[in-house]
Amino acid sequence: MNNLLVANSVSKKFGDFTALNNVSIEVPKGSIFGLLGPNGAGKTTLIRVINQITMPDTGSVLLDGQPLQSHHIKDIGYLPEERGLYKSMKVGEQALYLAQLKGMSKSEAKTRLKYWFEKLEIGDWWNKKIQELSKGMAQKIQFVVTVLHQPKLLIFDEPFSGFDPINANLIKDEILQLRDEGATVIFSTHRMESVEELCDHIALIHESNKVLDGKLQDIKREFKTNTFEVGLVTNNEAELTNLIKEKFEVSKADYKSLNDDLKLKIKLNNNDTSNDLLGFLTSKAEVNHFNELVPTANDIFIQTVKNS
Amino acid sequence: MNHLPLIIKREYLTKVKNKSFIIMTILSPIIMIVLIAVVAYLSQLNSSKQRTISILDESGMVESIFKSTENTNYVILSEVTIDDAKKQVEEKEQYGLLHISKGENIDAILEGIKFYSKDTPSITLMEGLESKLEKEFTDLKLQEQGVDTEKLKSSKARINIVQESFLGEKTSKIDNVVKLIFGGFAGYMLFMFIIIYGNMIMRSVIEEKTSRIIEVIISSVKPVQLMLGKIIGTSLAGITQFVIWIILGGVLMMVVSAIFGINMAEMQAPQQEMMQQAMEAQGGDMKIQSLMSAIYNLPLTNLIIMFLLFFIGGYLLYSSLYAAIGAAVDNETDTQQFMLPILMPLILAVYVGIFTVIEDPHGTVSTVFSFIPLTSPVVMLMRIPFGVPIWQQVVSVLLLIGTFMFTVWFAAKIYRVGILMYGKKPSYKELYKWLKY
Numbered sequence: 001m002n003n004l005l006v007a008n009s010v011s012k013k014f015g016d017f018t019a020l021n022n023v024s025i026e027v028p029k030g031s032i033f034g035l036l037g038p039n040g041a042g043k044t045t046l047i048r049v050i051n052q053i054t055m056p057d058t059g060s061v062l063l064d065g066q067p068l069q070s071h072h073i074k075d076i077g078y079l080p081e082e083r084g085l086y087k088s089m090k091v092g093e094q095a096l097y098l099a100q101l102k103g104m105s106k107s108e109a110k111t112r113l114k115y116w117f118e119k120l121e122i123g124d125w126w127n128k129k130i131q132e133l134s135k136g137m138a139q140k141i142q143f144v145v146t147v148l149h150q151p152k153l154l155i156f157d158e159p160f161s162g163f164d165p166i167n168a169n170l171i172k173d174e175i176l177q178l179r180d181e182g183a184t185v186i187f188s189t190h191r192m193e194s195v196e197e198l199c200d201h202i203a204l205i206h207e208s209n210k211v212l213d214g215k216l217q218d219i220k221r222e223f224k225t226n227t228f229e230v231g232l233v234t235n236n237e238a239e240l241t242n243l244i245k246e247k248f249e250v251s252k253a254d255y256k257s258l259n260d261d262l263k264l265k266i267k268l269n270n271n272d273t274s275n276d277l278l279g280f281l282t283s284k285a286e287v288n289h290f291n292e293l294v295p296t297a298n299d300i301f302i303q304t305v306k307n308s
Numbered sequence: 309m310n311h312l313p314l315i316i317k318r319e320y321l322t323k324v325k326n327k328s329f330i331i332m333t334i335l336s337p338i339i340m341i342v343l344i345a346v347v348a349y350l351s352q353l354n355s356s357k358q359r360t361i362s363i364l365d366e367s368g369m370v371e372s373i374f375k376s377t378e379n380t381n382y383v384i385l386s387e388v389t390i391d392d393a394k395k396q397v398e399e400k401e402q403y404g405l406l407h408i409s410k411g412e413n414i415d416a417i418l419e420g421i422k423f424y425s426k427d428t429p430s431i432t433l434m435e436g437l438e439s440k441l442e443k444e445f446t447d448l449k450l451q452e453q454g455v456d457t458e459k460l461k462s463s464k465a466r467i468n469i470v471q472e473s474f475l476g477e478k479t480s481k482i483d484n485v486v487k488l489i490f491g492g493f494a495g496y497m498l499f500m501f502i503i504i505y506g507n508m509i510m511r512s513v514i515e516e517k518t519s520r521i522i523e524v525i526i527s528s529v530k531p532v533q534l535m536l537g538k539i540i541g542t543s544l545a546g547i548t549q550f551v552i553w554i555i556l557g558g559v560l561m562m563v564v565s566a567i568f569g570i571n572m573a574e575m576q577a578p579q580q581e582m583m584q585q586a587m588e589a590q591g592g593d594m595k596i597q598s599l600m601s602a603i604y605n606l607p608l609t610n611l612i613i614m615f616l617l618f619f620i621g622g623y624l625l626y627s628s629l630y631a632a633i634g635a636a637v638d639n640e641t642d643t644q645q646f647m648l649p650i651l652m653p654l655i656l657a658v659y660v661g662i663f664t665v666i667e668d669p670h671g672t673v674s675t676v677f678s679f680i681p682l683t684s685p686v687v688m689l690m691r692i693p694f695g696v697p698i699w700q701q702v703v704s705v706l707l708l709i710g711t712f713m714f715t716v717w718f719a720a721k722i723y724r725v726g727i728l729m730y731g732k733k734p735s736y737k738e739l740y741k742w743l744k745y
Binding site: 015048051052053070073074076078079080082083084085086087088089097098100101102103142145 | 311314315318322326515516519520521523524525526527528529530728741
């Protein structure tokens with residue numbers, strides 16, 4: 001079995017409002033799965049269904065091949081977007097309480113907490129109250145509580161919000177390490193650069209329907225337009241541009257560069273390879289910059305949402 | 309996984325360790341006792357101030373009845389005109405002057421009694437004077453008509469009707485008063501308990517929403533479990549507080565009365581007054597005895613069992629509603645619109661208890677309200693000391709339990725949906741929709 005989590009045509013209605021319409025996803029074991037979508041698309045509802053907070057009207061969810069049951073709670077670690085902690089409770093007590101709710105014994109929870117607190121260098125917060133901590137500090141505690149019981153499936157909803165770049169990096173490394181240790185991660189965010197960085201699979205939900213899913217790499221391949229960005233050194237820009245226009249589809253490009261090159265976007269003709277283009281260009285001018293335009297997750301997101 | 313004990317423990321400990329909770333627990337009885345002590349002290353101070361009243365009795369018939377007491381000093385004036393007397397009293401800054409003018413007969417004298425003072429005299433003082441004069445002049449008039457007042461007094465009959473039910477249970481007026489106190493106390497306690505700790509539950513649900521921890525918790529615990537844990541944990545904290553209040557209050561009361569020599573027991577609570585009147589009617593020496601037998605006559609076992617059942621049932625019923633309200637709203641100011649429907653039956657119950665149960669514990673109104681689940685805990689608790697047929701008690705308890713289960717189901721539904729809703733204030737219509745989610 002290669003998929004840790006499978007959702008089979010899950011639907012959920014709230015009154016007249018359809019939050020999820022026949023959504024199916026497959027999350028491979030050991031992957032980081034990006035769950036994307038505009039605000040209000042139904043991501044949170046799907047996550048809540050996986051967490052058994054909301055029951056689906058129809059459809060089923062399988063974890064490790066078994067339909068979800070209440071004992072699966074301890075196999076899932078969930079960091080919701082709307083998160084917080086009891087303000088007047090001490091950090092240590094609170095972490096112990098939440099760990100015990102996940103089914104850990106008190107002594108086990110203590111040992112694991114010590115390990116994590118040392119790892120993230122927050123050991124001296126144990127007896128502080130949450131209200132004495134900054135938002136970022138509280139977020140760290142929350143992260144620890146989410147991963148403490150070593151769940152098979154981790155669900156992070158906007159995990160980096162509230163973190164400074166240093167801490168965001170720290171958390172990102174921890175997530176990657178957890179993945180390497182065998183955990184599967186579902187990752188929901190609006191920050192496309194983190195999707196780019198972390199996810200190997202994505203699913204895009206738009207207006208309660210899944211509109212796209214698969215390996216990020218495959219999707220990118222699907223979306224690529226065979227367009228190259230080139231920088232050319234020339235004395236006569238107009239003449240060179242016209243020359244290229246005779247053979248290829250050309251538009252202006254804009255990228256950051258140290259030189260005052262002629263910057264163009266050139267689309268390949270159907271049967272051409274990149275070498276054909278490069279050969280053609282080198283015969284006309286000095287090539288300073290040559291780069292295939294790979295669609296970013298951001299492009300894919302916007303394009304898909306706009307088209308559907 | 310059953311997390312209920314864990315949740316109860318946390319709810320209980322956070323409540324009990326909370327600073328304001330600790331302060332309230334200790335301070336409330338102290339403030340109460342201090343307040344009572346101050347009032348008692350002040351009223352003693354007030355009544356111990358001696359008033360001087362001058363009496364100018366030109367008829368010479370009633371001078372002798374004015375004997376100075378601890379609180380009032382009577383000065384009998386003679387051989388002065390009324391104008392001189394007034395001046396004299398004003399100069400000496402006495403409290404007032406009672407003038408009884410001459411008259412041809414008693415009726416004429418009665419019309420010419422006047423009281424002069426700088427300020428309006430106190431009502432109790434005037435009533436005291438009036439009753440003194442009335443009594444004396446009545447005697448005088450009776451004597452005038454040849455009646456022997458001594459004989460009249462000795463032939464006065466004292467009646468205390470012994471009440472007995474057809475089953476042979478003897479009761480008396482004092483029994484009724486004791487029952488009233490027991491029932492009233494039980495009903496009122498429940499009322500207070502619901503209001504104080506119901507609110508506490510509501511606030512703690514709202515706190516979970518505003519601190520946004522709810523979704524974290526709810527991903528490991530069933531909402532119903534969380535709700536029940538909250539209700540039970542908070543109730544246990546409430547019971548702890550109540551017990552401490554009673555013990556601390558009792559101890560403080562004894563200490564304060566020992567130190568200041570104020571007899572708190574003589575503080576005139578209305579029930580106590582009624583009890584004293586009832587006891588006086590039975591004759592003084594039997595006081596304690598009849599009080600004990602009155603308490604002994606109460607259906608104590610029945611009372612305690614039913615007290616527990618109705619107290620727990622009623623409290624759980626209301627607190628689940630409070631929890632649902634807490635889940636439905638985002639902050640405390642939004643709770644108002646939902647509070648009214650909860651408070652109305654509760655207040656109604658207390659009013660029914662006070663006004664109709666006292667008058668007629670088994671009348672239609674009291675009986676009906678002791679079946680309606682939202683009012684039954686308070687009203688039934690007040691009725692039980694007067695003896696309620698077992699079938700009525702059982703039916704009422706069953707109705708209460710049934711309704712309790714329904715409200716828990718209902719509250720759990722609202723709770724389950726409400727705790728994850730942020731930002732908007734729901735209307736009743738939306739709450740109804742939530743039930744179907």
